[in-house]
Amino acid sequence: MAEDQADGPLRADQTLGEIGLWQFAPYLMNRIMGRYNANLQAALRAQSLTTAKMRTLAVLAVVPGLTINELSVYAVTEQSTMSRTLEAMEKAGLIRRQARDTDARVREIYLTEMGRAEFDAVWPTMHARYEEMFAGIDDAERAAFVGTLQKVLRNVRLHDL
Template sequence: MDSTDRPEPDFIDIVRDEWGRSYPEIDTSPIEIVGRITRISSQALHQLDRALAPSSVTRAEFEVLCALARSDRPLRTSEVTAVTMVSGAATTKHVERLVAVGFVERERFERDGRVVLLRVTDAGREFVDRELPRRIERDQRLLAGLDDGERAVLAGLLRRICRNSDDADRI
């Protein structure tokens, strides 16, 4: 491969080169992958924050709404916490706000009245129905230029990295 075949360096290439000069004894090759995953994630989340800003619904609140909207049943707060990966206290705070704006309602579990279940309201579902397709459109733009085969390979590789990350969390 000659220099004309090399892709133009991106931000992560520049960062890796800088680290390589500062710490030549360290293999910084993981930055090529994990750095890009982190950067893409940060940029995608920033885009979501900007898109949600006019609605006054935060990204974390949107994640709570999405967890409830895609569930086929009401969820306990602990279940929402598990799928959104935020603390229980933060989930409670987000739910309080979503209840106040009419996007989520609480109901008692019929077999144990001490248990509170969370359900997305019609207004909350309308919000998700409007915002989720917009989020998917932004994600589609991030994947522009990748054909179906490339997407499948990338998804498979990232799935393996996700499993590694999930396993590391359990240790």
């Protein structure tokens, strides 16, 4: 596969063909996350987890008490998929829903002890795949990359939380 490269700085009037896939950040980000998720699939299947369940566990382990809409954004999952995922996770005893103190119509979602244990069991695999992504990249490069991704996320979050 040819790793095409654009000549000089990118211009607003360039076509994708002129830029090239290997210089087009959205393509690279999708490829990276596609491979990361594919590499996790075997471990997830062994624990009867889907990507949506894994993302839900991970997000709730760090940010408990989200609504379904918020959780869908954080877990990068369609709301309809998130609804089905949460139903299955609740039946399995991995999450619980609780009425918000300030508005009983709003349901907040939390991990149960079993859900926390499930996340703790999958985290070593998630972390190992994460470290594999950054093999050969020093701490300064990693920090700069993550900082750049955070700026990009702020730029595209027009309709998010």
